[in-house]
Amino acid sequence: MNIDRRRIIAPEGITPIYPKTSSQQSKDDNDIKKMFIKTGLINNANGSSYMEIDNNIIEVSVFGPRPIRGSFIDQASVSVECKFLPHISQPNEGIFNENDGKKHGLTNIEQKISSYVETAILPSILLKKYPKSTIDLHITIIENNTSLLNLIGWIINCSSIALVDAGIEIKDIITSGQVNLKTVDGNESVIVDPNDNDNSLEVLVSYMNLKNDEIVGLWIEGSNDLDNEVLNGLITKCNEMSRKIRSNINAYLLSQQ
Template sequence: MSDRRRLLGSVNTIIPNVDGTAQPAKIESKTEPRIDGLRPFFLKTGIIENANGSSYLEVGNNIIEVSVYGPRPIRGSFIDRASFSVECKFLPFISQPNEHLYNNTSISASSAANTTNQTNVNVNGRTGLTSIEHKISSYIETSLLPSIVLEKYPKSTIDVFVTIISTDSSLGGSYSDTKMLSLVNWVLNASSVALVDSGIEVKDVVTSGVAHLQNDVLVLDPTEIQEKDEGSVSCVASFMNLRNDEIVGIWIEGDQTNLENSQVDHLLDGCNDMSKKVRANINSYFTTS
């Protein structure tokens, strides 16, 4: 019996005779096209039917899916405002940003099979949230929480689930702090769109921007930044632009030894500028959809 659920290949498949010792072809690095200083991104809402709100975002090699459930009633206890939680997870076997620093991945998968107390390493995939997933979840929750009118939904819970399907790690090479914060930036924007799609009342649509400062040169929405250099700093910040550009989240990585207030202001100004451009695109999407 053939498996009707699978798309089977041709029965006359011929395996090509390829020399396994050949060196892979070099992939030329091409500058990504940008519109108004931003990389073009694809955004879609309402992709998950059983969720109250959802969004799907593609930018570069980053693919992010977000679903929002709630407000859902809580039984057995009364709270005068809704509880809010965010859980961000990578698909199994996807390289996580800076996991060699934050996650316990020093033990290989082959040796993990013989280790009884090994955490976050499993030959069949990861179990539980890793340290990076906890950090991203905490940032998204902290940034979105001030925008939600929780008092409107007593005795309820609102849950956001983020699934990272693909990241820039597929390009090869090691992950820098800049790439990690760039991923966090787009996760926040996708989560904010899903929250709006759910119909939950919010004070403002939270958007974020990411900036990289090196040798007094500021780059917005960085992609191909070199690995850590002395004095190199990256920042992602989230804003409620209609509420006097109120900062609701900030995350800085890099060399902060001699970081001055003027440099922080420069980074925040760049992040705010990018967040407003993202917000304009999101407004345009909701207007035409």
């Protein structure tokens, strides 16, 4: 008899008792994830925002405009620092983050996110209004259960709200849209605001929607067939998503008045 006597074998037909995470709740392909926004939670920051998007949690605090000593600069300098909480695993960290174990400074993935955010946020801030000052954005990712590009899209939304909360003069609130083009057996389907990135073409676009839909941030990843028509369509989808998020953020900010 070949029975494993070291274990107590469970009866048949049982179900696991783990709680179901909300990512397993079905989301329609055209839906945007539900979000919860709260501003001004961090007392010693000039402005902050906290966002829960499904089971992803992001917090952004803005310090500034703060005066700098020493050299004279005629406009504000912006710096962005993005951190994952130490217990959170980062997307693809095995490939991008070498010398694991040593924890000092930002990892390559965190640096990449920081510079995307900086690139996207910079055109919206009226830097000339703040000579001799710095504006610092501190982003903390408290929980992450989505793909890298999707996460960055939400970080942008969260950062924009934090900038508004800090009362920094901006041209427009930057919002992002992220869609995937998934190909299964030759059938293409567009998924708005996806959770995963399995073998699909991922498109993340950040917009200034008020200013003629100017694209301030762009990142395309994934499968390698780039058809102009398809890509155009996907970018337009991102614009739609970005507009929807923008109107929700507007509604939130107006309700805070």
